Amino acid sequence: MSRLRTTAGLLGAPVRALVRRSPRLNAVLWDAQYALGMWGYLDEAGDGSVPLSLIETWAPQPAILDLGCGTSVNLALRRGRYRHYHGVDISRRAIGTARALRRPDASYAVADIRTYTPPDRYDAILLREVIYYLSVPEAADLLRRLPGMLTARGRILVQIYDVQRSRQFVAVIRDCGLEVTTWRPPETGDAGRDAFFVLTPAAVAEP
């Protein structure tokens, strides 16, 4: 499974870097990848209940913005435990699959997260396995903009699949000016590759 994930991640990486500048080409590339089933394995991957459990530690009944949500099939959102879910992805095909889930209290947008402004403010903004599909300056710029999309109790949750391979993005997260706490799945601990970073604006950081 993880070899498949690595192969899918690497496959097309040089092409992605070339077309990323054009939102339209970027969208075509992601749609093609979903059409080819390259990301199908993500739908069964990991423990999809982790993001909601983590969010509930600071915001019960949260309003959630999921940037680069993909199909969102792997995200466990229990009915009644969230107020609203808004998923955004550049791939129309992925959003089509997400919409077909018919989640209650959910809305979606096909958009480029590098320039997207959401209609509301959120208790949690998710960036699950998406930050490394931006350039390093784009990722830094996005993290600068996101606090303006949060409620007073809001925080940002960034999931990185392989912290070693994504060192430069981990550095962007640590340098973004927000308080950063790291959570790793207990079964892997510090040795694991998977990590969740909770980014807290100063105004809501613990005294």
Ligand SMILES: C[S@@+](CC[C@H](N)C(=O)[O-])C[C@H]1O[C@@H](n2cnc3c(N)ncnc32)[C@H](O)[C@@H]1O
């Ligand atoms: C590896 S997938 C992760 C999907 C989902 N977050 C998950 O963890 O299952 C990366 C997703 O980011 C989306 N994406 C990449 N660049 C994007 C951009 N500039 N704007 C919006 N979505 C983007 C892709 O379409 C894809 O669905």
